[in-house]
Amino acid sequence: MTDRIKEFREKREALNAKIFERENINIKRFFGIDSAVYREGALSPKVKELLGLVASTVLRCDDCITYHLIRCAEEGVTGPEMDEAMSVALIVGGSITIPHLRRAYDLWSELKAEK
Amino acid sequence: MTDRIKEFREKREALNAKIFERENINIKRFFGIDSAVYREGALSPKVKELLGLVASTVLRCDDCITYHLIRCAEEGVTGPEMDEAMSVALIVGGSITIPHLRRAYDLWSELKAEK
Amino acid sequence: MTDRIKEFREKREALNAKIFERENINIKRFFGIDSAVYREGALSPKVKELLGLVASTVLRCDDCITYHLIRCAEEGVTGPEMDEAMSVALIVGGSITIPHLRRAYDLWSELKAEK
């Protein structure tokens, strides 16, 4: 795990903790479903992470893209699979997604170099 | 093919024709890539149509959802697979996507009854 | 209740039924939280419906605006309160929200005439 990915995860956990300590039941339940929808089911976690990655890209959220890209790498998504998912996101979402694609590919090269 | 789906396709073709008769080279090239990204490759057309469906749902475009839902049915997406893709879209995109989910499930039941 | 509002409710219920009959646990749980967040708590249902109305307006979803507007009327929101909530939505969301404001005010005049 590279430094950047480690920092991303630690910051994410620390900030999630600030949300959870508020103990709001509806926010907690939302986080519960948010984990559940990516679990093994009729569709594999790999396909679901690709769905999350494309949704995050067309909605243009860097933190969400980072998270799903790390998960995609963990689920064994290959370079060409990542390229094809990203080309769908690019065509659907347009050139406004390009700055996010740039950062996604930068992280992806880091995730692959790591192995 | 039900009447609603037939009408959707005919209207879509008729309006596409109005765009193409303008003969703008960049718009034509865009439509070319738009077809190409969903073709067989490292990812299957089925997975790509699911990516298109989820992207269309979080961006909340009924015509795009209708198109990808018809294609998903053609590619053999099952009910539970559709449910899981839609639950990812719902969690990522929030309750603002619910009116689109309603119409998507209405069309889905029609697509399945048709068979 | 006017015809338009009655039809809106009936169609909404009929389409929700198509979603629920799929029996997807995560979608069901999402709908559960979606009801819960608008209930009496530290903030009143009236304030929460205004929050839902403004969120729906800046995200430009007519069905969501219709739903929250009906609920606002039920919670006793007055004309000037509606105007001020809408002026916040208009300033935050810009002129792209105006077509939705037009339809919202049209429905509002119907909701008020009804009483």
Place this chain on the structure above:
Amino acid sequence: MTDRIKEFREKREALNAKIFERENINIKRFFGIDSAVYREGALSPKVKELLGLVASTVLRCDDCITYHLIRCAEEGVTGPEMDEAMSVALIVGGSITIPHLRRAYDLWSELKAEK
């Protein structure tokens, strides 16, 4: 003026009237600026209407596209100019804008046939 365009204008005026009769000062002032920004200045009304058209297309609002398209025709925008503005919108906003492009070109052919 074709029937469709006439109806669009009449409905728009009727609904605007419902907003104005509320006499909310901030909403009124917003509508005042909304007219002012498209007037002759350092940029011509023609260029400003093209800006409004492209902004409306990437934000995917059919009523706003219809309005600016009618104004573009009035300002003498030519077919090739419309095509190039639309190709910028399509590239920036992606395939999710295509259903709006279809309707825009359908209206455009009507606006041009009318002359």
Place this chain on the structure above:
Amino acid sequence: MTDRIKEFREKREALNAKIFERENINIKRFFGIDSAVYREGALSPKVKELLGLVASTVLRCDDCITYHLIRCAEEGVTGPEMDEAMSVALIVGGSITIPHLRRAYDLWSELKAEK
């Protein structure tokens, strides 16, 4: 006032000054309405700031969230009220808002510690 909040305010004022020195009448008038819509009226400034907070969260703008969160704290919004407003934003806007919720709660804990 913590350093982070002080810096946010100073930077905001410095950049606003760059906009105002351009002396564009329509931009100035827009800023005028933008202040006016949050003032005491049929709805209290507290409710209006909550409306601004939720609108900013579903539209996912960190600077706007920071501004309205500071104003909410000034207007006496309590922790549970903040939680309920945020849970409405989370449900309406979906998991794509979570990175913004994380940063909002981080700032909120700072705003509350300060007192």
Place this chain on the structure above:
Amino acid sequence: MTDRIKEFREKREALNAKIFERENINIKRFFGIDSAVYREGALSPKVKELLGLVASTVLRCDDCITYHLIRCAEEGVTGPEMDEAMSVALIVGGSITIPHLRRAYDLWSELKAEK
């Protein structure tokens, strides 16, 4: 060219290179059209860059705004023309665009000082 603009360009080129080395044909073709739509045609590059600037502002993408602002300066867009384009973007997109306007004007003053 100021340091900030130089760094923006270098980073942009370096990250584009990471995308291009993947050699995905559809992504490459998309980048080709993305260059082509801003070239001289029925509309001038100046008008097209203004279209790109306004589209980027209402969609709220800082990197895209930076790029088109630099190009606008190169195409000879004057201060008042920039103000009027920005006032259209502000009215269409609402106050949620203001943080981006602040950064755009900050960069603009740097682009103009440079000359």
